[in-house]
Amino acid sequence: xxxxxxxxxxxxxxxxxxxxxxxxxxxxxxxxxxxxxxxxxxxxxxxxxxxxxxxxxxxxxxxxxxxxxxxxxxxxxxxxxxxxxxxxxxxxxxxxxxxxxxxxxxxxxxxxxxxxxxxxxxxxxxxxxxxxxxxxxxxxxxxxxxxxxxx
Amino acid sequence: xxxxxxxxxxxxxxxxxxxxxxxxxxxxxxxxxxxxxxxxxxxxxxxxxxxxxxxxxxxxxxxxxxxxxxxxxxxxxxxxxxxxxxxxxxxxxxxxxxxxxxxxxxxxxxxxxxxxxxxxxxxxxxxxxxxxxxxxxxxxxxxxxxxxxxxxxxxxxxxxxxxxxxxxxxxxxxx
Numbered sequence: 001x002x003x004x005x006x007x008x009x010x011x012x013x014x015x016x017x018x019x020x021x022x023x024x025x026x027x028x029x030x031x032x033x034x035x036x037x038x039x040x041x042x043x044x045x046x047x048x049x050x051x052x053x054x055x056x057x058x059x060x061x062x063x064x065x066x067x068x069x070x071x072x073x074x075x076x077x078x079x080x081x082x083x084x085x086x087x088x089x090x091x092x093x094x095x096x097x098x099x100x101x102x103x104x105x106x107x108x109x110x111x112x113x114x115x116x117x118x119x120x121x122x123x124x125x126x127x128x129x130x131x132x133x134x135x136x137x138x139x140x141x142x143x144x145x146x147x148x149x150x151x
Numbered sequence: 152x153x154x155x156x157x158x159x160x161x162x163x164x165x166x167x168x169x170x171x172x173x174x175x176x177x178x179x180x181x182x183x184x185x186x187x188x189x190x191x192x193x194x195x196x197x198x199x200x201x202x203x204x205x206x207x208x209x210x211x212x213x214x215x216x217x218x219x220x221x222x223x224x225x226x227x228x229x230x231x232x233x234x235x236x237x238x239x240x241x242x243x244x245x246x247x248x249x250x251x252x253x254x255x256x257x258x259x260x261x262x263x264x265x266x267x268x269x270x271x272x273x274x275x276x277x278x279x280x281x282x283x284x285x286x287x288x289x290x291x292x293x294x295x296x297x298x299x300x301x302x303x304x305x306x307x308x309x310x311x312x313x314x315x316x317x318x319x320x321x322x323x324x325x326x
Contacts, residue, residue, distance in 0.1 A: 048196075
């Protein structure tokens, strides 16, 4: 690795969604260009993009879009969280108060119970659930059919 | 978790690739060099994002058994030391798994950390080890040991699950 210098070790934080888009586009490009995909030099790229895409596809970013992310960030302005905290919420889509406490530092001092509830509501109403949450949801939907939608 | 890092590098393109578009060749070389490799003090490199500038081209680039190992699929040098498990914890010799002795008013509940279960962990530390090859050391020449030195991972994450909400997902989702 001699010779390369990194100019800015933390130039920008990327959301899982951005990485998902990037890797999906890269996959398409390489499919179209056809040649060289299996040459030994490209094997590492194949492996890491495949594994990373597999991991990311199971997370809530799977069904996100630029519009959803924009709407989320706008709604987040009133909650006074740091950039890193907003990123955690975006990537993980917490649905319980205990998850909020994990992602927001000193949450007991910064947020009241009502604020935590409001935050959860913003997160769950704007961000679509991830593929795993959907599986759980369809299981509990069978039971909850009779309940009226409170909204 | 994912970051964009700007780097400066000199890339060598073999002459027979000159006819391809220069950017494509460079992208391919950079990915070949960095994809799925650990960059010291930065992390595991996934792929090239973009080329921002091209300058003139010139011709001439553990106690291991007691730690709990966790994997993300694309990266698995992640360890959770025993003191960072949900406390109190004990190692069940018969089952060969760690157990969280969860206390309630009714008494202790044993929650088993079965292999293969999905967990949520917090990254508490990272360590980079320079694994670039070193020259032969003369001290080793005299002893003939058959054991090969353990290959150190260039990048290791230390995790913790000792907070509410961490550990097996099944412990925290209501069924």
